[in-house]
Amino acid sequence: MSRYTDLEFERIISPVLEIEEFNQLKFITHHGITRYDHSVRVAYLSYKICKALHLDYKEVTIAALLHDFFLDEVEHENNAQKLRLHPEYAVKNASKYFDLTERQIDIISTHMFPVTFAPPKYIESWIVDFADDIAAFYEKGYCMHRELRTSMFLFMFLVVNFVKMR
Numbered sequence: 001m002s003r004y005t006d007l008e009f010e011r012i013i014s015p016v017l018e019i020e021e022f023n024q025l026k027f028i029t030h031h032g033i034t035r036y037d038h039s040v041r042v043a044y045l046s047y048k049i050c051k052a053l054h055l056d057y058k059e060v061t062i063a064a065l066l067h068d069f070f071l072d073e074v075e076h077e078n079n080a081q082k083l084r085l086h087p088e089y090a091v092k093n094a095s096k097y098f099d100l101t102e103r104q105i106d107i108i109s110t111h112m113f114p115v116t117f118a119p120p121k122y123i124e125s126w127i128v129d130f131a132d133d134i135a136a137f138y139e140k141g142y143c144m145h146r147e148l149r150t151s152m153f154l155f156m157f158l159v160v161n162f163v164k165m166r
């Protein structure tokens with residue numbers, strides 16, 4: 001189960017959430033949260049946008065959920081290589097479990113555009129690329145907010161103790 005309370009969304013994503021390998025994304029940090037939560041967020045945003053635009057939101061939601069389905073394939077690569085290559089790994093992993101359509105392959109493999117050079121071919125791919133950026137922006141902001149709160153708490157703790165000692 002995800003934290004989203006949309007039953008149709010839950011139904012669409014459940015075949016992916018049942019995959020054991022996909023559940024390993026719960027143990028990988030991504031933008032300060034887990035890659036699993038990030039993927040579900042991107043899928044939910046894409047689902048909402050595509051549904052509102054009367055596009056094939058089921059096909060897009062599955063591809064969006066699988067857009068960052070990579071585990072330790074990138075361990076030996078530097079950050080720039082990771083950014084460029086992980087969509088390929090995600091397509092390979094997703095293909096082990098699903099008969100991906102050409103559009104789904106395009107959605108996953110171009111979600112890092114313009115970091116990856118080939119631009120998306122479909123409007124749905126642009127939407128997932130955009131949803132991924134929005135999610136990352138929100139998650140990084142949330143993470144910074146949490147760090148700021150921790151720093152403020154530590155600062156207050158030190159001040160209170162300093163005042164007590166005097």
Ligand SMILES: [Fe+2]
Pocket residue numbers: 067068086087111112
């Ligand atoms: Fe990605």
Ligand SMILES: [Fe+2]
Pocket residue numbers: 038042067068132
């Ligand atoms: Fe992503």
